[in-house]
Amino acid sequence: MRIIINSAFLLALFTAGLKTAFAEPPPAFEGRALYVSYCQLCHGVGGKGDGPLARAMGIEPADLTTTVRSRSDTILMKIITGDGKQTITGRDRHNLLSDTMPEWKEIFTETQIKSLIAFLRFLGTSKHELMGDPKVGFQIYQEYCQVCHGVDGDGEGIMTELIGITPMDHTNPIETNDLSNMDLVNSIVNGKGRFMPAWRGIISQSNVEALVSYIRLLAQ
Ligand code: HEC
Ligand code: HEC
Structure with missing residues (x-):
């Protein structure tokens, strides 16, 4: 009997441990990791369009921290995947239709793109710099x-x-x-x-x- 109780207790502890061990990182945190590897090169650390590759690409340095604010999640999804971007109308459309912004639809899952969008939103709203890793x-x-x-x-x-x-x-x-x-x-x-x-x-x-x-x- 004691063995049974002990193993039930251990199982409970183990499951509690699992819950903490597999904490889901927040979307903006996941998005930042992707941004650093895939987007920062052109868009820059803070999203201002001043990445090391920007000059080579001849990018008009759009400031993501401001442009993204007026864009809906649906539009951002189109911009990042490239899927349906031709249907975007209005301001700065010409930039988006150029080939300079890569189309990421084959590279990322939908969840990953949502995380990227969460990080872009963070860049647009946070008043503070990320001071550490x-x-x-x-x-x-x-x-x-x-x-x-x-x-x-x-x-x-x-x-x-x-x-x-x-x-x-x-x-x-x-x-x-x-x-x-x-x-x-x-x-x-x-x-x-x-x-x-x-x-x-x-x-x-x-x-x-x-x-x-x-x-x-x-x-x-
Ligand atoms: C090779 C360079 C390059 C890379 C890498 C790149 N972009 Fe872009 N991106 C551009 C260019 C060029 C434009 C169009 C000009 C502009 O608006 O800066 C653009 C535009 C955008 C816009 C639209 C800005 C607006 O007008 O609102 C978003 C959003 C964006 N990129 C997100 C991303 C994300 C997210 C990644 C990483 C997954 C990424 N970009 C990687 C070059 C790049
Ligand atoms: C024993 C529980 C406990 C632990 C462990 C703990 N915190 Fe807190 N923390 C609190 C409480 C309660 C408050 C609110 C204090 C208040 O406003 O009186 C607080 C407040 C804060 C605040 C201040 C926010 C504000 O209102 O100004 C920060 C930042 C913070 N915690 C970060 C952390 C970090 C980082 C860790 C881990 C290194 C941590 N805490 C661990 C209980 C805890």
């Missing part, structure tokens, strides 16, 4: 922060009910946009209120910066 931040967040802040950063980690706390929802872009990178760094390094621990001495400065960048990409 979000890939590193993702790992540290799952290791130290998700117990309270939640696997997805929504502030609903398993500790919240146990100790009765309500951390802020890091997926809310309006709330997080109001906080500067320094505000976030300070809360992490020095702690905040009674239950946000101070991580000084536990997490290095560059890893704190990585966490801040990851938190920015949680915005939905």
Whole structure:
């Protein structure tokens, strides 16, 4: 009997472990990884059209951080895949019909393109630069922060009910946009209120910066 109970207990632990081990990274985070590998070359780190290949391509440096704002997801899908882009009308249409913007329909899945769009939206709305490496931040967040802040950063980690706390929802872009990178760094390094621990001495400065960048990409 004891063996059965123990294995049920172990199974429960194992499944709980799986849930955290396979945390789904947020779309903008996935999109950024794709952007860095496939788009940055022409469009530049911040989306301003100043990538190292831009000059060679003779690109009119369109600033994605502003143009994308007025474009719907459907239009962006057409622009990125190239599928149906001829049906796009209005401003800057001529740029889009040129061959310089590659057609990515064979390269990415629909989910990947949606992640790319999420990252382009992030570039258009975030007031803050990504100060550290979000890939590193993702790992540290799952290791130290998700117990309270939640696997997805929504502030609903398993500790919240146990100790009765309500951390802020890091997926809310309006709330997080109001906080500067320094505000976030300070809360992490020095702690905040009674239950946000101070991580000084536990997490290095560059890893704190990585966490801040990851938190920015949680915005939905
Ligand atoms: C070889 C260079 C090159 C690469 C790589 C590239 N683009 Fe482009 N892209 C262009 C050019 C040229 C245009 C048209 C001129 C402009 O608007 O910048 C363009 C336009 C766009 C636009 C439309 C901008 C507007 O008017 O709203 C979007 C969105 C876009 N690209 C997204 C992407 C994404 C996402 C990737 C990566 C998957 C990517 N591009 C990779 C060259 C490139
Ligand atoms: C024991 C639970 C707990 C853990 C673990 C925890 N936090 Fe927090 N965190 C909180 C609570 C509660 C708050 C809200 C504090 C307040 O406003 O009084 C908070 C606030 C914050 C804030 C400030 C946001 C604001 O309102 O200014 C940031 C940033 C933050 N946490 C990041 C992290 C990061 C990154 C980690 C992991 C390294 C982490 N937290 C781990 C509970 C936790």
